Amino acid sequence: MRDRAVYSWRNGWFRWSVVSLVVFTVLCVLVGFVWLPSVHKDFTAQNLWDAICRAAGVPAHWSSGSDVKTGPASTDVVLERRMVRMTDTAAVGRGATLALNCTMCHGAQGMSTSDAPNLSGQYPEVVIKQLLDYKAGRRSHTLMETLARNMSQRDIEDLAAYYAYLPKARTAPTTYDESLPALVRVGDPLRNIAPCISCHGGVDQKLGAPWIEGMPKDYLVEQLKAFKTGARRNDSQGQMRNMARPMSEQEIAEVAEFYARKASAGQRH
Numbered sequence: 001m002r003d004r005a006v007y008s009w010r011n012g013w014f015r016w017s018v019v020s021l022v023v024f025t026v027l028c029v030l031v032g033f034v035w036l037p038s039v040h041k042d043f044t045a046q047n048l049w050d051a052i053c054r055a056a057g058v059p060a061h062w063s064s065g066s067d068v069k070t071g072p073a074s075t076d077v078v079l080e081r082r083m084v085r086m087t088d089t090a091a092v093g094r095g096a097t098l099a100l101n102c103t104m105c106h107g108a109q110g111m112s113t114s115d116a117p118n119l120s121g122q123y124p125e126v127v128i129k130q131l132l133d134y135k136a137g138r139r140s141h142t143l144m145e146t147l148a149r150n151m152s153q154r155d156i157e158d159l160a161a162y163y164a165y166l167p168k169a170r171t172a173p174t175t176y177d178e179s180l181p182a183l184v185r186v187g188d189p190l191r192n193i194a195p196c197i198s199c200h201g202g203v204d205q206k207l208g209a210p211w212i213e214g215m216p217k218d219y220l221v222e223q224l225k226a227f228k229t230g231a232r233r234n235d236s237q238g239q240m241r242n243m244a245r246p247m248s249e250q251e252i253a254e255v256a257e258f259y260a261r262k263a264s265a266g267q268r269h
């Protein structure tokens with residue numbers, strides 16, 4: 001009889017010891033699985049669940065697609081509104097001369113005929129950021145890294161001014177329309193995919209989000225896959241990696257096809 005009273009919830013000591021045991025356990029789990037791993041330099045978990053899985057040793061691709069651990073560090077370029085300002089005509093002229101080295105791949109007027117990205121009309125802050133990332137080895141591509149390494153800050157700004165100045169041979173950014181593919185128009189809230197047009201123009205143009213309409217399809221597919229696997233990680237705060245990670249190969253092909261096709265539609269007019 002007396003024993004039963006000891007293990008009763010009405011016993012203050014018993015209640016206290018159960019509650020403190022639970023609190024202590026939760027604290028230990030948080031410290032061991034979340035706080036300690038998060039102080040490690042290579043901490044890449046996106047949320048609490050990821051952090052717990054990682055600390056428990058669950059292979060990353062079980063929980064969150066394959067996150068490549070090796071590869072360049074993410075970007076350290078800070079985007080500034082200042083970059084958007086169109087510079088003087090002298091800068092455009094200098095940029096045009098420098099751009100003679102780029103026509104072989106990016107096309108005479110910045111419209112690529114190969115699988116290199118189009119640069120015609122690209123937002124200047126995008127060209128500046130990407131070239132700085134190649135220069136610092138934050139976005140990997142052997143040739144572009146070599147070229148960028150030899151560019152001064154001024155060369156980079158002048159090239160950006162020149163490409164921004166070029167007549168926009170491409171279609172204007174997508175406008176909201178019921179017929180757009182679902183991922184482009186509304187994303188997929190259940191998988192945390194935001195609509196492409198909320199950053200890439202259409203509804204909103206986020207600073208640093210490239211103009212992707214009319215880019216070669218293979219280039220778009222390649223970039224989305226690189227974000228998905230983490231091979232490309234120069235997007236600040238993993239903005240694109242978070243979008244691409246849950247996307248299937250087929251969805252990647254679909255959105256790439258959609259954005260690539262915008263070019264031919266525009267050129268017909």
Ligand code: HEC
Pocket residue numbers: 098099101102103104105106115116117119126127130131139140141143144147159210
């Ligand atoms: C031999 C071909 C080649 C030459 C020459 C070349 N590029 Fe590139 N460039 C590429 C390829 C391919 C990519 C995409 C690489 C990747 O996957 O990261 C690229 C990417 C870029 C990007 C990133 C664009 C974006 O939308 O993210 C910029 C900016 C750029 N190049 C500027 C230049 C400039 C400026 C020059 C001349 C000084 C130049 N490139 C010369 C092939 C070339």
Ligand code: HEC
Pocket residue numbers: 117129183184193194195196197198199200206207208209210212220223224234235236239240243255256
């Ligand atoms: C939260 C904003 C955001 C959303 C939503 C978003 N993007 Fe992006 N995207 C960016 C930013 C910012 C970059 C530039 C990353 C960097 O700095 O290298 C980018 C880069 C890209 C690139 C690489 C282009 C290049 O030339 O380097 C592609 C392709 C792309 N996004 C496609 C998409 C598609 C398709 C969707 C919709 C499924 C999408 N993005 C949704 C912000 C976004």
